[in-house]
Amino acid sequence: MNAERQEPRPGDDPAVPAFERARTRRQMARAAGLHPDHWYAVEHSHALRPGAVIETRFWQRSIALFRGQDGTIGAVENRCAHRQVKLSLGEVAGCRLVCPYHGWQYDTAGRLVAIPHALFGQPMPRVRLAAFPVRERYGLIWLFPGDPALAEATAMPEIPEVEGARPWAAITVDFTWAAHHSMIIENVSDFTHAHLHRSYRPFTDATLIELRTEGQRVRLAYDVLVGDGRFSKHFVDRSRVRVDRMELCFEYPYQWSDTGGRIKHWCFFLPMDARTTRVFFLFYFDAIQIPLLRVPMPRWLQLPLLRAARRVMIRPLLAQDGGMVEAEQQAYERRPHAPSIELNPAVIAFQKLVVAEWRRHLEGAMPRTAAPAELA
Ligand code: FES
Ligand SMILES: [Fe+2]
Structure with a gap:
């Protein structure tokens, strides 16, 4: 029998221990994330129609997932560079994701490509949000939340x-x-x-x-x-x-x-x-x-x-x-x-x-x- 009889010790925080503070194998497993350098299914393909944007999350990281009118999917950090509003609250115009607040527009690579209001004499800010590689397969949308340089060579399930x-x-x-x-x-x-x-x-x-x-x-x-x-x-x-x-x-x-x-x-x-x-x-x-x-x-x-x-x-x-x-x-x-x-x-x-x-x-x-x- 494999028993982990780990009673609380004096001074133990009653809260769930973080990975670094976990003492048992079970506590460590319950605090661990999954390695981000893999492809993860995040949504059904049919749930993201052309022109739609939704929020998904990978290990607390919010991601705006959107599909342009041409069918291309973008996945970008879900925070507008302007005032941090969630871009998933916005809409898709053509193949661009539009922030709901002041209308800043991003492409599927996360680049800020248009600002529809005055720049007050300042140059267009050069901004690039984190963008995630995406694929569609088996009726699902797959996202690579880790190092984008590894995405292409990383295998996904073959079925x-x-x-x-x-x-x-x-x-x-x-x-x-x-x-x-x-x-x-x-x-x-x-x-x-x-x-x-x-x-x-x-x-x-x-x-x-x-x-x-x-x-x-x-x-x-x-x-x-x-x-x-x-x-x-x-x-x-x-x-x-x-x-x-x-x-x-x-x-x-x-x-x-x-x-x-x-x-x-x-x-x-x-x-x-x-x-x-x-x-x-x-x-x-x-x-x-x-x-x-x-x-x-x-x-x-x-x-x-x-x-x-x-x-x-x-x-x-x-x-x-x-x-x-x-x-x-x-x-x-x-x-x-x-x-x-x-x-x-x-x-x-x-x-x-x-x-x-x-x-x-x-x-x-x-x-x-x-x-x-x-x-x-
Ligand atoms: S907060 Fe997004 S455009 Fe202003
Ligand atoms: Fe079961």
């Missing part, structure tokens, strides 16, 4: 099954939960919580049979009965897929699972701050059958079926997880020094990786001034 001429049926589900990302990372790969989902039975009688950390990956496998719910089990084509084993991986900073090579998912985490995480689940399937007939379901029927399943089963099931990680967050904030008992070695491996990568980030971070605007 060939949902691209190409005959993509698998896929659906995306997202939630914003009031919980630290490490709690969610642990939740999605730790099958000891089958009890929570006993009415849906997505995984039953799980036994951990493999666990190994390889660099930035924690790989694990369970002997487990997958998809044994009252309704779901009739839709899984067991002649084509083995449902008695599931492989999972915390492929930092993402997570995925694979059942028999035909039922898969990825999970993308957006750490908005230390107690708020947006999480995008992408599920994709190649083994859906028509119940009773037991023949493969035609492709045109798969997507409507999955959309219905998302509403009646997948969202409610994941909402159970959301309720629990939010409860865990509240409990942690009430008693951050309370003893914790962790039985699943996979959870310990996840926490170690989260802590190690955050430490690597802090050690590598150049001392930067957090200026809202840089001179061009």
Whole structure:
């Protein structure tokens, strides 16, 4: 048994300890951010129409995400260089982001390109807001919050099954939960919580049979009965897929699972701050059958079926997880020094990786001034 029996010491701050002051592995994991030098899913593509601007956040950093009329996406520091008003409160004109207050205009590279009022004899200020590389893939908008020079060469998840001429049926589900990302990372790969989902039975009688950390990956496998719910089990084509084993991986900073090579998912985490995480689940399937007939379901029927399943089963099931990680967050904030008992070695491996990568980030971070605007 791996118990961290860390009772408060005299003089302990009752508040949640910051990373530098954390004493236990769990406290460190709960204070760590995710390394910014990766691509992060921040929004559904369809949620950002041409001419729209929205706010997103990466680890307390507010970012204005906007789409020009030509479809190009810009992501810039969400503070006008003039009086620091959030640019996400403004609007998009053509391909420029316009501040709502005095109308200063920025392009997708964050450059101030127009001021629609008097300059009082002064030259046009040379301003360039921090701008973030963005991409669109898998129906999602991806942002690189770290060093922009690394963006191009940094790999993002490769999911060939949902691209190409005959993509698998896929659906995306997202939630914003009031919980630290490490709690969610642990939740999605730790099958000891089958009890929570006993009415849906997505995984039953799980036994951990493999666990190994390889660099930035924690790989694990369970002997487990997958998809044994009252309704779901009739839709899984067991002649084509083995449902008695599931492989999972915390492929930092993402997570995925694979059942028999035909039922898969990825999970993308957006750490908005230390107690708020947006999480995008992408599920994709190649083994859906028509119940009773037991023949493969035609492709045109798969997507409507999955959309219905998302509403009646997948969202409610994941909402159970959301309720629990939010409860865990509240409990942690009430008693951050309370003893914790962790039985699943996979959870310990996840926490170690989260802590190690955050430490690597802090050690590598150049001392930067957090200026809202840089001179061009
Ligand atoms: S605060 Fe943005 S234009 Fe003045
Ligand atoms: Fe769960």
